[in-house]
Amino acid sequence: MSGLEDGANRCTVGDIGSVADFEGVMAHSRLPDSIVEPCSRLGVYLFAEGNREWAGVSALRWLELRLPTRSMPLQDRLWGYDMGIKNSIRQICDRCWGGKKPYAAAPERLWWGGTPPKDYDPDLSRLVAPSLEDLADAFGSDKGTLGAGHRYTGVYTRLIRNLKTLRSSDALSVCEIGVACGASLKMWSQYLPEAKVVGIDVREDCASVCRGWENIEIRIGDPRQLEIAANRFDMIVDDASHISEDIRENFNHCFDWLRPGGYYVVEDTGCVGDQDYAQSLMDRFGRTKLRNERSTFTEMIDTIMLAIDSRSGAIGSLSYYPNMLVIEKRGEAESFGGR
Numbered sequence: 001m002s003g004l005e006d007g008a009n010r011c012t013v014g015d016i017g018s019v020a021d022f023e024g025v026m027a028h029s030r031l032p033d034s035i036v037e038p039c040s041r042l043g044v045y046l047f048a049e050g051n052r053e054w055a056g057v058s059a060l061r062w063l064e065l066r067l068p069t070r071s072m073p074l075q076d077r078l079w080g081y082d083m084g085i086k087n088s089i090r091q092i093c094d095r096c097w098g099g100k101k102p103y104a105a106a107p108e109r110l111w112w113g114g115t116p117p118k119d120y121d122p123d124l125s126r127l128v129a130p131s132l133e134d135l136a137d138a139f140g141s142d143k144g145t146l147g148a149g150h151r152y153t154g155v156y157t158r159l160i161r162n163l164k165t166l167r168s169s170d171a172l173s174v175c176e177i178g179v180a181c182g183a184s185l186k187m188w189s190q191y192l193p194e195a196k197v198v199g200i201d202v203r204e205d206c207a208s209v210c211r212g213w214e215n216i217e218i219r220i221g222d223p224r225q226l227e228i229a230a231n232r233f234d235m236i237v238d239d240a241s242h243i244s245e246d247i248r249e250n251f252n253h254c255f256d257w258l259r260p261g262g263y264y265v266v267e268d269t270g271c272v273g274d275q276d277y278a279q280s281l282m283d284r285f286g287r288t289k290l291r292n293e294r295s296t297f298t299e300m301i302d303t304i305m306l307a308i309d310s311r312s313g314a315i316g317s318l319s320y321y322p323n324m325l326v327i328e329k330r331g332e333a334e335s336f337g338g339r
Contacts, residue, residue: 117181119209124190132157135190141183143267152267155321159263160192163234166261170194175233175257177201177223177250178240182209185216198233200226201240224249230256235263242271243278244296251300251327258329260314266325272297301325 122138124130133153136144143152163172171194176184179201188197189210199210199218210216219226223240236258238250247266258264271277273294282290304327307313316330 116205117179117203117209119182119211121186130190132160132187132191135187136184139183139186139190140181141187143184143187150267150323152321152324155324155326156265159235159265159326163262167234171196172234173232173259174198174235174237175200175254176237176239177254178238179203179206179209179218182206182216182218184237184239185210185218186213189213189216224253228254228257231259232257233262234259235265237265237267239267241281241290242268243281243290243292244272244294244300245291247272248296248300255314255327255329260329262329264327264329266327268323269297269325270323 120140124138127134127138133144136153137146140146142148142150145151164170170192172192173196174188175198177200179185179199182199185197185199188195195215197216200223201220202222204220207218207220210218236254238247240246251264255264273292275292278290278292281287304315304318307315308318314329315327317328319326
């Protein structure tokens, strides 16, 4: 038996094996008619993103019958189905679960902020066809909705889809600079079980996380001083200090590690130029002389744009999303000429 909270009332349901069963539950859920109707649309959410204890083979089959364009991934069909669904989803979430996901999500965003890293392995048994955002939240990464709610996962889902098509394989190679508690590494590992995931961090404490995850490797050291073969990774993510001079130097050294057609991603660019953030980083980690000037970052972008325009280097394109920079490598492997 599973429970659905509705304020002070509780609707208890058994095994839902058909649309009729689902509609019967909705009819007795004590939710307003404006939310309950039409059942066929709201059911898409409740089965796929609501109380995961309800979901099973029958629920997924129900989704397959209801959603169009079966060639698209299930999550894409779910979220792109109809704007009315999205609006109704919010109402149901707020009323039934207080806006929180009802499955085993991390209790909070996991990061270490100057304290020893905390390893966390959630119970994923209730996750059905999880999206990258689901996994980010479950493991405690801020790439989804936790913490600042960056929601980078939507961009990453598209990038990964492109890479799978380009490589004709799911066996990708992902490198993330900045391990912290290993939440993002586990997210990548779970979402891409055939991939090789490498995390890099300067703190030796980070070597203790992700033990037992066979496709995760953690290397301790400054990425600017590591010697890694060129053309090794399909995607590199800089989620390290977010300091402008570090971003530039990491890119200059690590871009060669990227395979042609791959993506180099810089996260949390909103920290660039923030002197209070730079001071907090110096206080927590004992670093000194962090300038974090925004001009350093904008000059890097300008150099990248000039390289793209000249068509003479390895950079194919540059895309910018809120707090997120994506640089695509193209052509034959070669060093970035604008250093």
